[in-house]
Amino acid sequence: MSKTLSNSVNKAFSKAFDKILIANRGEIAVRIIKTAKALGYQTVAVFSDADADSPHVSLADCAVHIGAANVSESYLDIEKIIAAAKQTGARAIHPGYGLLSENAGFARACQDNQLIFIGPDAGAIELMGNKQAAKEAMLAADIPCIPGYQGAKQDNNTLKSQAETIGFPLMIKAAAGGGGKGMRLAHSLDDIETLFNSARSEALASFGSEQLILERALVNARHIEIQVVRDLHGNCIHLGERDCSMQRRHQKVIEEAPGVNIGNELRNKMGQAAVNVANSCDYLGVGTVEFLLVQDKQEEAFYFLEMNTRLQVEHPVTEMITGIDLVKWQLDIAHGKALPLTQEQVRFDGHAIEARLYSEDPAQHFMPQSGQISFWQSPEDQDQSQENNIRCDHMLTPRAHISRYYDPMLAKIIVWGEDREQARRRLIQALQQSHLHGIRHNKAFLLELANSEAFANQDSENPVHTRFIDDNLTALKSSSQTQLTPEQWALAATLCYFLQSQSLQGKTLQSETKHQLPRPTQGPGLVLSKHMLLHCDSAPAENKQQSVEITPVSQGEHIGDQALYRVHLAKQAFDIAIVNITANRFTCQINGLRQDYYFSQQQEKLNISGQDFDFGITDLSYHSGQSGSDASGTAQGSGQHFAPMNGTVVAVEKSLGDIIEQGEVLFTIEAMKMELPVKASCSGTLSYINLEKNQQVTSGQLLATISDDEKVEQ
Template identity: 55%
Template sequence: MRKISKLLIANRGEIACRIMKTAHSMGIDTVAVYSEADADAPHRKMATEAVALGPSPASESYLVIERIITAAVQTNADAVHPGYGFLSENAAFAKACEEAGLIFIGPSPRAISLMGNKAEAKRQMAAAGVPCVPGYEGEDQSDDRFVSASNEIGFPVMVKASAGGGGRGMRVVSKPEKLLKGLTAARSEGERSFGSAELILEKAIIEPRHIEIQVFADNHGNVVHMGERDCSIQRRHQKVIEEAPSPAVSPELREKMGATAVAATKAINYSGAGTFEFLLDQDKNYYFLEMNTRLQVEHPVTECVTGLDLVEWQIRIASGEPLPLSQKDISVRGHAIEARLYSEDPYKSFLPKVGILSEWFAAEGEGIRTDHGLETGFEITPFYDGMIAKIVGYGANRETARANLQEGLRRTIDKGLTTNRLFLLSCIAHKEFIAGSATTGFIETYFPKKKLAEGPDLNSK
């Protein structure tokens, strides 16, 4: 076991603040890193100490491994937490931390590399007996091979960048004549976003539920799951609203999917926090999609229904401690729903927006939680992801959680900046969402571009 007394957070914004909150409660000092754009950011002020990384672009600051390692060594940090995004699933970064004598709060470089490649991950999961979406993940990357594989699988197919994530490098191809265009677009985006043009094919499952299972494993052979999250409401394959538990998952299915995720975790000798993502079809068959080897954006809903601090678990496991609880001691109580607040205009094709928050108020109170790294006067710049906060409603049942989220969104003040707050209110007020029957086609079906162009539905405000 190695005691962690000082933790560097290799991230920014709301997740950096979230990690610091837990670290400070555990008596651990924190080190923030920041770019020129974040010189006055709340995450810098919240930390015990802070180190400048460089210019505003992430490629010149938050993504420069050498600068982060240097900052950790110079401040005598014991460990590094990557948060999510940026370098969180970068095997080279995890390895660099290890080589510098730093504890990386996450899985091993081997596990990150193994599960970070969608093709290899599918092969590993298939070998472990995990149900996988029918597809092609071979080494032959020629157009001819993809054409023949698509004909074997049957249209529609999903073309995916093998090294992808966050909805990037993905194209649904409905007809054979559109395949070559889809391959070209996915390759280009994969190369641009992830430095790899490798692709895989999958059978496109029409309007499934997107279900993920949260797992934790220590270095003593113990593995548990914390139930599921439903992440079906997405825009361009990026999650918008998440909840736990899923309205579509019965206790029996939860136990079955949880057991599958635990077995898969053991099969790859994994440690730390991880998430297995599945597609659930209309007949309740589930198929492995990918594994995220990090803390998820939507982890707060799991915390709300289990009463557990997932960041604390990460820190304890990385320190060498065994899991705090066994499977029989983990239970899901009540319901929680999270909405992601983005700096974008949903009524103008979700165009990203920048500006200064002339007034910011984060809703809090009974049944409401807001995770953010904002303050009045803070400038939202074009250099980073547009998600600026997460509002969570939770309670004894789903309708209470929905009502609390609705109240939280109404009470959130985000003046001076265009956000998707009114759009989120429209989503959770929709009858399909209230019924708990929304699939991945929810936004495309009920909020098409033409309808959104009419402006916000003020009745849902």
């Protein structure tokens, strides 16, 4: 053991800890706290104004309020987090992922304040956090890298010349970047200077650096990452690969382990390369080395992409196939313990897949969603017979508020199977057993991906690559749009009628209690046969409203009796029985077919979900509907422009009285790490504008009007 390494070990032992502060939020904070508490550690949570009622706060032994909802005033404030650790006596800090997890300054601040940072040292974070420096270091260590340019000269003429040498298609990347920001794909020299300038602008805004690198674009490559672990004693092993090729806009959607068509020889080559990467920078703890893998008839080669110096979002699939708790290993390594396994002792069992549930609307350009949840049902809670085959890491409660200030990922649904096909079927099952009401989300999109032939039947000839979703986006998105069937309209009408009847009789439903179904007798304002006009705001224009006639058939007087209804719409009729009902779950039989469904009420809206559908309806017989705007923030058929989502105005491009051309950007709104430019729907004069930079706006708020005359509203 080297003298330096020995000193590091002794230093770690002299700073043993039994209380850990988790410098993060959401599902990863919950996940870390659970393992830490199971191992006997005391835990400290930190929280912002927006997270006061979040699960990680109540789960920890104590929690410290660190500021406003904006991350710059709370979760990214290093001084506040260090102060919280000192206040509570926590001697170690776990950064989770995202936020400060790859911030070298934070790692140094922990060290300067005699706190153990559960992760690598600042030097490794700094090196791997800069794509330019990391690539130069990897080339020096003989790690295969994508051909490109990462030099100091950054003028457009130099970059243009280098682009010609590298060839097209070409990837332009922010040197200090990540998450797809500052990244552009160039197909020729025609508009490359514009792409350089836009990439620089986004890189400067996101990372404080304009530095760019260029790389040959491997358009149909697979995104394969290797989990590595290295201890203070210099022992380093890999835990196999994860295939993260199912991406959208460079953001992972579905991940799995092991990768399809990756044999032991290729696995060992990539694994050894990843170990070499970790050893080259004296890495400490759990990390991930990412490669792009090209597999076709002409070539099988992998190239270094980047190293993530932290725990990954998708780490559970590795845990499922190895039986290793990676957070436990992180804590053990921080104490100075040696790895408990050698490379030869690592075993892989079965197949695991993870799907990310996001609060976003696929039908509306994946726009982030925020607001109040009215119901949440985890797949873990529904089928206890699954043992450890289904896992759900999440930050949700049945009535959680989803803030616009944070990342839109809500939950990770992870499954294990003896083989890939069994795991895929279990993923579909777990998604079907997940129910989330109140905000729009991507569950239907995930189901479409899991059911797609391309995903199901991957082989050496037809692997899914990183552009699969983007290349098939139109077809995939159309499947995510709510198209209510006649049976679903009838189901909604029956439940709506039933609940109105309950309300008029002064009754409330209790959780998990089987109720006597009510006598459908005359109530004030409710006739036995009722005409209903139902509205579904998430449906396409031709499917938004449905006229329904509903008539009770039997009384359902006693517990166990069925309440029977006859429902007419258009030229169809349905016999529907409500067999059983609790506060959020009911069993319904439609023309003889019996199934369970979930529901929740949210002001005037009734949310209903089944295995493969999720929608909200309003009975316009009692409530007046509201017309909305489309995803661009534009009211159809007018010059009015509304806020398309709750968010912050980050740019205002036009002023009152300006002459506007259709398609010009009026303003840009940011929420949940996504910027959405709102473009003019028509040409004319900007006659009304009601916003300024940094202003907070709410979804549906009128912000600008373009008129076809010169009238200007002051």
